[in-house]
Amino acid sequence: xxxxxxxxxxxxxxxxxxxxxxxxxxxxxxxxxxxxxxxxxxxxxxxxxxxxxxxxxxxxxxxxxxxxxxxxxxxxxxxxxxxxxxxxxxxxxxxxxxxxxxxxxxxxxxxxxxxxxxxxxxxxxxxxxxxxxxxxxxxxxxxxxxxxxxxxxxxxxxxxxxxxxxxxxxxxxxxxxxxxxxxxxxxxxxxxxxxxxxxxxxxxxxxxxxxxxxxxxxxxxxxxxxxxxxxxxxxxxxxxxxxxxxxxxxxxxxxxxxxxxxxxxxxxxxxxxxxxxxxxxxxxxxxxxxxxxxxxxxxxxxxxxxxxxxxxxxxxxxxxxxxxxxxxxxxxxxxxxxxxxxxxxxxxxxxxxxxxxxxxxxxxxxxxxxxxxxxxxxxxxxxxxxxxxxxxxxxxxxxxxxxxxxxxxxxxxxxxxxxxxxxxxxxxxxxxxxxxxxxxxxxxxxxxxxxxxxxxxxxxxxxxxxxxxxxxxxxxxxxxxxxxxxxxxxxxxxxxxxxx
Amino acid sequence: xxxxxxxxxxxxxxxxxxxxxxxxxxxxxxxxxxxxxxxxxxxxxxxxxxxxxxxxxxxxxxxxxxxxxxxxxxxxxxxxxxxxxxxxxxxxxxxxxxxxxxxxxxxxxxxxxxxxxxxxxxxxxxxxxxxxxxxxxxxxxxxxxxxxxxxxxxxxxxxxxxxxxxxxxxxxxxxxxxxxxxxxxxxxxxxxxxxxxxxxxxxxxxxxxxxxxxxxxxxxxxxxxxxxxxxxxxxxxxxxxxxxxxxxxxxxxxxxxxxxxxxxxxxxxxxxxxxxxxxxxxxxxxxxxxxxxxxxxxxxxxxxxxxxxxxxxxxxxxxxxxxxxxxxxxxxxxxxxxxxxxxxxxxxxxxxxxxxxxxxxxxxxxxxxxxxxxxxxxxxxxxxxxxxxxxxxxxxxxxxxxxxxxxxxxxxxxxxxxxxx
Numbered sequence: 001x002x003x004x005x006x007x008x009x010x011x012x013x014x015x016x017x018x019x020x021x022x023x024x025x026x027x028x029x030x031x032x033x034x035x036x037x038x039x040x041x042x043x044x045x046x047x048x049x050x051x052x053x054x055x056x057x058x059x060x061x062x063x064x065x066x067x068x069x070x071x072x073x074x075x076x077x078x079x080x081x082x083x084x085x086x087x088x089x090x091x092x093x094x095x096x097x098x099x100x101x102x103x104x105x106x107x108x109x110x111x112x113x114x115x116x117x118x119x120x121x122x123x124x125x126x127x128x129x130x131x132x133x134x135x136x137x138x139x140x141x142x143x144x145x146x147x148x149x150x151x152x153x154x155x156x157x158x159x160x161x162x163x164x165x166x167x168x169x170x171x172x173x174x175x176x177x178x179x180x181x182x183x184x185x186x187x188x189x190x191x192x193x194x195x196x197x198x199x200x201x202x203x204x205x206x207x208x209x210x211x212x213x214x215x216x217x218x219x220x221x222x223x224x225x226x227x228x229x230x231x232x233x234x235x236x237x238x239x240x241x242x243x244x245x246x247x248x249x250x251x252x253x254x255x256x257x258x259x260x261x262x263x264x265x266x267x268x269x270x271x272x273x274x275x276x277x278x279x280x281x282x283x284x285x286x287x288x289x290x291x292x293x294x295x296x297x298x299x300x301x302x303x304x305x306x307x308x309x310x311x312x313x314x315x316x317x318x319x320x321x322x323x324x325x326x327x328x329x330x331x332x333x334x335x336x337x338x339x340x341x342x343x344x345x346x347x348x349x350x351x352x353x354x355x356x357x358x359x360x361x362x363x364x365x366x367x368x369x370x371x372x373x374x375x376x377x378x379x380x381x382x383x384x385x386x387x388x389x390x391x392x393x394x395x396x397x398x399x400x401x402x403x404x405x406x407x408x409x410x411x412x413x414x415x416x417x418x419x420x421x422x423x424x425x426x427x428x429x430x431x432x433x434x435x436x437x438x439x440x441x442x443x444x445x446x447x448x449x450x451x452x453x454x455x456x457x458x459x460x461x462x463x464x465x466x467x468x469x470x471x472x473x474x475x476x477x478x479x480x481x482x483x484x485x486x487x488x489x490x491x492x493x494x495x496x497x498x499x500x
Numbered sequence: 501x502x503x504x505x506x507x508x509x510x511x512x513x514x515x516x517x518x519x520x521x522x523x524x525x526x527x528x529x530x531x532x533x534x535x536x537x538x539x540x541x542x543x544x545x546x547x548x549x550x551x552x553x554x555x556x557x558x559x560x561x562x563x564x565x566x567x568x569x570x571x572x573x574x575x576x577x578x579x580x581x582x583x584x585x586x587x588x589x590x591x592x593x594x595x596x597x598x599x600x601x602x603x604x605x606x607x608x609x610x611x612x613x614x615x616x617x618x619x620x621x622x623x624x625x626x627x628x629x630x631x632x633x634x635x636x637x638x639x640x641x642x643x644x645x646x647x648x649x650x651x652x653x654x655x656x657x658x659x660x661x662x663x664x665x666x667x668x669x670x671x672x673x674x675x676x677x678x679x680x681x682x683x684x685x686x687x688x689x690x691x692x693x694x695x696x697x698x699x700x701x702x703x704x705x706x707x708x709x710x711x712x713x714x715x716x717x718x719x720x721x722x723x724x725x726x727x728x729x730x731x732x733x734x735x736x737x738x739x740x741x742x743x744x745x746x747x748x749x750x751x752x753x754x755x756x757x758x759x760x761x762x763x764x765x766x767x768x769x770x771x772x773x774x775x776x777x778x779x780x781x782x783x784x785x786x787x788x789x790x791x792x793x794x795x796x797x798x799x800x801x802x803x804x805x806x807x808x809x810x811x812x813x814x815x816x817x818x819x820x821x822x823x824x825x826x827x828x829x830x831x832x833x834x835x836x837x838x839x840x841x842x843x844x845x846x847x848x849x850x851x852x853x854x855x856x857x858x859x860x861x862x863x864x865x866x867x868x869x870x871x872x873x874x875x876x877x878x879x880x881x882x883x884x885x886x887x888x889x890x891x892x893x894x895x896x897x898x899x900x901x902x903x904x905x906x907x908x909x910x911x912x913x914x915x916x917x918x919x920x921x
Contacts, residue, residue: 017504025502040504047507050514067522068559070515071615094503101508162521170562315578324577392579396590397571405586408579421575432564457570465562 003293010104010302014042017099020109020294024117027288032361033121033281036135037094040116044101049073051088051098058090059142061149061256063165089115091123091267093135106302109295113285118278125369126273128266138263144191145256152249164250167469168236168257173431175236175258176265198248208441209244231450232436235470236261244445245475254473269372269427276330277368280338283307283331313389329389333376336385337364347383373425381421383414393420398456429454437481446477453484464493471497523621529554530617534625542801543751543771544787546779550622553612626772648737657734666733674731678724682717689714746784747836747868749775750825752818754843756793757810763875764805767842769905770873773912774840782836788825792818794848798825815847815883816854823862837867845874845881856886864894871911872899 006019017040028035043051053070054060090096097115099108123129153161168175208227232238239246240254267274290300313328314320340348341360349356355363367380386409393407393416407413407420423429437450449470451459463480471478475497482491523530533552582588617625653666693710700707751771753759759767778785789804790796793811796818822839830837847855864870872887874880880901891897900911 014504014506021502021504038502040502041507042505043507047510047514053515053518062517062521064518064521064525065561067515067518067520068613070518071522072613075615158521162525166561171564173563313577315580316576317578321578324575389577390579391575391577392582393573393575394588395571395573398569399571401590402587403590405582405584405588406573408582408584410584413584417575420573423573424575430566432566434564451564453570455571457566457572458568460565460567462560462562463564466564469562 005296005299006294007105008296008298010106010298012103012105012108016105017108017112020105020289021112021116023289023292023294024109024113024285027285027292028113028117028121028281031281031284031288032365033117034124035095035117035120036092036124038116038120039094039096040099040112041096042099042101045077048088048098048100049077057142058096058139059146061142061146061165063169064162065169087111087115089119090138091119091129091133091135091263092138095120095123095135104302106295106299107306109286109289109299110282110303110306114278114282117285118281119274121281122270122274122277122368125365126266126270127370128269128372132266133263141259145260148194148252148256152253156247156249161253163472164253165257167472168254170466170469171236171239171473172257172261174434175234175254175261177234177237177262178428194252198252202248205242205244205246208242209445227439227441228436234258235434235436235449238436239470239473242439243474246473266372269374269425272326272330272333272373272425273368273371273376274330275327276332276334279307279311279327279331280334280364283335315390332385332388333380334364336382337367337380340382351382352380374422374427377425378418378422381418383409386414386417391417391421393417432457432459434480444477445475446479447474448479448481451480451482453482453490456484458482464495467493467495468498471495523617526554526558529558531625531628534617534622537622538626538772539765539768543768543775544785546623546626546772546776548622549616549618551614552617553614556613559613647740649740651736651738653733654736655733657736661734661737663733663735667727667731670733671727671731674728675724675726679721682721686714686717686721689717746786746834747778747782747838748786748788748830749778750788750790750822750837750839751804752790752792752822752839752841752843753804754793754813754815754846755791755804755807755809756813756846757808758813758844758846759875763842763844766875766902766905766908767873768805770842770871770902770908770911771840773908774838774871777912778838790818790821790825792821796821812848813843813846814851815843816851816858819855819858819863823858826863826866832866839863839867839870841870841872842875843872843883844876845883847881847883849882852882852886855883856890859887859890860893864890864897868896870894870897872897873908873911874899874901875903876901877903 006023007016021038021040025038049070051058053073054066060066088098095116097111097120099111103111123133123135129135149161149165228238236254236258240251240258243251246254286295286300286303289295311325311328311331313325337355338360340352340356341358341363344352344356367376371379389409391409392405393413394403395406396403407416409417433452433454434449435452436447438448440446440448447470459482467478467480477497478495480493480495481489484490530552533554534550537550653663689710693707693714696704696707696710749771753764753767775785775787787801789799789801791799791804791807791809792813792815793809794814794817798821799807818841826832826837859870874884884899884901887897887899891899898911900907902908902911
């Protein structure tokens with residue numbers, strides 16, 4: 001192939017970006033990647049830091065914690081401790097990918113392939129993203145949230161708003177529906193319905209807390225009734241709908257934090273898959289680009305160098321070790337699936353009879369669409385990969401003096417390793433199981449949360465602080481009971497709201 | 501449909517609001533850091549930012565998560581020698597725990613949260629309890645004015661800045677240089693032509709050929725442009741801080757036993773504020789520190805703020821020293837002289853009249869401004885009486901009794917007013 005490469009310097013220009021993008025888009029199309037339209041945005045390092053510290057969103061409401069994040073990022077960047085992330089991509093339609101001004105041309109091409117095609121197609125097709133997030137309206141919703149919160153600051157004072165936001169942030173991981181699909185977001189509807197909702201919500205709350213005496217026969221009926229009748233896992237939702245003292249605008253803020261947490265929930269569940277998929281595709285797309293003669297050897301060397309850095313996995317005893325690198329695990333699993341399809345050996349046929357020798361594009365597409373980290377690892381982690389990573393499982397039990405190696409990468413250990421690793425990515429067991437258990441509606445209006453112990457893992461000490469925030473939102477006493485596997489209450493934390 | 505959008509020109513300070521919120525939230529801690537910084541800094545060293553550190557535990561946001569303990573099983577990469585069933589002692593303080601790479605869960609033993617406060621932010625905090633009016637705040641934190649000065653010539657600029665003489669000199673030089681080779685050849689050809697004409701007649705092809713060549717060369721010479729964009733030279737002007745005159749600032753402080761650490765801290769703020777004012781007005785400032793008890797001496801800053809003497813107080817000794825230093829080193833024709841005196845007002849009673857004399861005769865006529873603060877919660881001391889007389893006579897004298905730093909500003913009120921007619 002004697003095609004002339006698109007460029008031979010590392011400087012980028014708008015024209016070059018466009019040319020590379022055209023080719024990458026064509027190749028991605030040939031591989032059958034289904035994507036949202038792409039919008040590439042060139043930004044400076046400072047802007048990257050801005051984006052970075054507001055959880056990667058182009059617009060967002062303001063809060064001191066984002067300022068802290070920014071100050072931190074800026075300091076680390078200036079000290080040179082950290083290269084900036086070279087890509088931020090937003091799950092929106094069109095899909096917005098940021099290209100940083102300082103990057104060289106090969107890096108820009110890598111980001112285009114990684115973010116604008118890899119992540120983009122994942123956002124568009126993975127079942128968690130399609131059910132839980134709405135790419136069409138997220139930017140609009142964030143804009144609504146930003147303006148609404150700004151308006152509240154002007155009307156009710158910055159401090160009052162900050163208090164509510166602090167409390168909501170403390171509970172934000174408990175502001176998601178894990179099983180029920182949330183309704184789609186839309187700016188217009190939000191705006192038009194928000195007023196109605198304020199009025200309606202307040203009336204509902206008033207109904208629940210009404211103090212006019214009820215007739216005798218009703219009362220006996222109510223005595224037995226529990227509220228809520230089922231435990232509720234979405235604590236913020238419960239507070240939004242039922243907290244007795246919140247003002248309508250405060251309920252709206254609770255809702256905003258909850259909605260945004262919900263939007264990020266799929267990302268937290270698909271880190272390995274999402275990064276793995278994007279890394280696999282930037283690797284495949286750029287190699288194809290090279291094979292077709294569009295880029296030079298120098299380009300490839302620069303690309304491969306950063307690719308290698310990204311997928312590097314230090315071993316557990318290295319000073320650089322900070323857990324399993326999701327890029328490394330994801331990329332290797334994705335590449336491994338392709339290998340099993342194209343080039344299976346006997347072991348693969350035994351472990352993966354249904355995919356060994358199948359069409360790799362279809363198989364990977366299926367895997368990308370229908371799994372999250374936990375199930376993806378449970379389904380596709382191969383013995384070969386466990387050997388490559390030299391995985392071993394350790395049991396750390398506070399009842400024992402020593403920790404114990406429970407499985408290693410050998411025939412007896414494969415199943416258990418896979419099981420353990422899969423469990424490690426299960427948000428359901430990684431986060432404590434805390435649900436709204438009971439509200440004393442006829443008595444002191446106190447709220448009881450119940451923490452069900454899992455593997456005897458206790459709550460961190462900061463639970464006290466979180467409880468204070470919960471009490472602030474609820475407005476009355478809040479209790480947190482810890483229940484062991486047999487249903488016995490073994491510990492209770494209590495907190496009273498500070499009345500201002 | 502793909503779009504490439506250049507966002508670089510969009511505002512880059514999107515996080516400024518969040519940063520302000522962050523600073524506001526940790527005001528107490530930051531203020532404390534700033535106060536410490538001020539007591540460690542020199543009087544003349546206010547114009548830079550400061551590193552602030554806040555305990556990490558204050559800045560973390562709480563959320564429900566698992567603490568250490570319980571039964572956990574975690575997968576790690578990089579096994580070398582472990583076999584199933586191996587028992588290993590529990591590693592000390594390792595991040596063994598929550599799995600998934602949240603190694604720093606415990607929230608203890610972590611470093612402080614350290615960040616840089618910019619110069620403006622630092623001054624904001626410095627001004628905070630001095631209770632300066634806003635106008636004065638902006639005046640003090642504004643960066644020096646600049647003006648344009650000539651700085652040679654450049655090869656590009658705006659038409660109105662074209663330097664005609666330079667440009668034409670350049671053009672002339674270029675013309676001469678470019679013409680030289682042709683000129684030389686023409687001369688050679690003319691010589692040749694003369695020789696040829698001796699042997700041939702006018703219409704001979706050889707003669708015609710040489711004539712044509714000469715014509716050609718002349719055309720080339722004429723084609724050299726009289727002036728080219730390349731020749732243009734523009735006057736270059738660069739920004740230079742506005743040249744202002746120089747000033748000297750006398751810091752006079754009573755270091756006798758009655759001045760405690762707290763009084764000295766207030767005095768320091770007082771001197772700093774005057775210094776800051778001077779830096780906005782004068783380009784070059786010298787600071788002279790004079791400490792006194794019964795005798796006065798010129799000292800360095802370190803000694804000035806940190807040494808402690810005992811014994812009585814003779815204020816006139818310091819004033820005499822100031823006067824003699826002015827005579828020797830700072831002629832009023834070259835220097836603007838400012839003086840700031842801090843004392844607890846205690847003075848040897850016979851000395852006060854001498855002070856008054858020295859002030860009226862050899863200090864007040866020469867200084868721009870003399871500010872005196874009496875740092876005491878008790879009743880006025882004898883020096884105050886003498887100074888009250890001086891205040892009545894001299895417009896450029898200000899005095900004030902001070903109990904805390906918020907009282908400092910009024911001493912300078914007139915000083916700051918002068919600049920805002």
